[in-house]
Amino acid sequence: EVELLESGGTLVQPGGSLRLSCAASKFPFSNYALSWVRQVPGRALEWVSSVTASGRTTQYAASVKGRFTVSRDNSKDTMYLQMNPLRTDDTAVYYCVKHLYSGTYSGFHYWGQGTLVTVSP
Amino acid sequence: QSVLTQPPSASGTPGQRVTISCSDGGSSIGSSSVHWYQHIPGTAPKLVIYTNDQRPSGVPDRFSGSRPGGSASLAISGLQSEDEADYYCAAWDDSLNGWVFGGGTKLTVL
Numbered sequence: 541e542v543e544l545l546e547s548g549g550t551l552v553q554p555g556g557s558l559r560l561s562c563a564a565s566k567f568p569f570s571n572y573a574l575s576w577v578r579q580v581p582g583r584a585l586e587w588v589s590s591v592t593a594s595g596r597t598t599q600y601a602a603s604v605k606g607r608f609t610v611s612r613d614n615s616k617d618t619m620y621l622q623m624n625p626l627r628t629d630d631t632a633v634y635y636c637v638k639h640l641y642s643g644t645y646s647g648f649h650y651w652g653q654g655t656l657v658t659v660s661p
Numbered sequence: 662q663s664v665l666t667q668p669p670s671a672s673g674t675p676g677q678r679v680t681i682s683c684s685d686g687g688s689s690i691g692s693s694s695v696h697w698y699q700h701i702p703g704t705a706p707k708l709v710i711y712t713n714d715q716r717p718s719g720v721p722d723r724f725s726g727s728r729p730g731g732s733a734s735l736a737i738s739g740l741q742s743e744d745e746a747d748y749y750c751a752a753w754d755d756s757l758n759g760w761v762f763g764g765g766t767k768l769t770v771l
Contacts, residue, residue, distance in 0.1 A: 575760070585698070585706070585749050587760035601759055640711060645753050647696035647712065648760075651705040 542567050542650040544636045549655030557624030560655060562636030563617065570594075570614040573639035575648060576621050578632035578657075588634070589621065593642035604630075626659045633657075665750050665763035672769040678738040681766045683750030685731050693752045695733035697726055700747045700765075709748075710735060737768075745770045 548560040562574070576588040589610040590599045598610050609622040619636060633654040640646040666684045673679040683695060697710040708717050710726035713733065723744075725736045733752075737744055750763040 577760075584765045585700070585751075585762045587751075587762065590760070599759055602757070635706070647694065647708065648698070648706075648751065649708055649711075649717075651707070653705050 542638060544638060544650060544652035546634060546636045546652045546655035549634060549657045551658045551660060552626055553661060554628055554659055555625045556659070557622070558626060558657060560621040560623070560634055560636075560657070562619040562621075562652060564619070564636075564638070565617060567638070569617040571642055573642055573644045573646065574612060574619045575637045575639065575644065576610065576619075577635045577637050577648065577651075578630075579635070579654075580632045586632070590639075590644035591619065592644055597644070599644060623657070626657075628659050631657060631659045664754060664757075664761040665752065667748075667750060667763035667766045669764065670767045670769065672771055673740045674771045675740055675742065677740045678736060679740060679768065680737075681735045681748050681750075681768070683733040683735070683763050685752070691755060693754070695726070695728055695750050695752045697724075697733075697735045698749045698751065699744075700749065701745075702747070706749070740770055742770045744768060 543565045545563045573592050575590040579585050591610045595612045612619040635654045636652040637648045638650045640649045694712040698706045699709045700706040709720050709724045713728035714726040723739045727734050748766045754761045
């Protein structure tokens, strides 16, 4: 079955930077769009960013636009999320998500277990 | 505040049928497809319905979806204790050029 393994979550100070990684396996990575979705504990899921299968098109939620950058390396079956500057309201569990198809308009299909990012002084 | 509106909670006894609504409140998801996710805290969310009414392989046929007009619904029949979870609807919003989620519905099996 599809495997998505997030890493990079940790405690960081406000204004700091962090890069999350999502290592994928057991599916043809370069054929599918990917996204990051986050959840503040006890609150609803929130979409963060998406990237098409080719990596040529990216999209961002208004809350992170200009601060976060999504990218993927199809030769390494890995997606990244560069985050800076971080704010306290970025504290959340970040999920790596594989879409149903190559376009980011297709629904979210498989989800990783998530990695916790804590932004605190 | 979520663009998509869901009831915060729902409940039922084993064997019952429950429905969870997802309203766009006149937002611009328009004719976008609605997808549904089951989330047991501490685990990875799971897709249970995609493109309004399609069920992924492996999801029991007790789960069904519909999209009559501006609202969408998830129905779970023959309720089981393992169905207790948070359920979220999601859709693409053209005006935001991004994905939006509902606020989530906590389903309790009594």
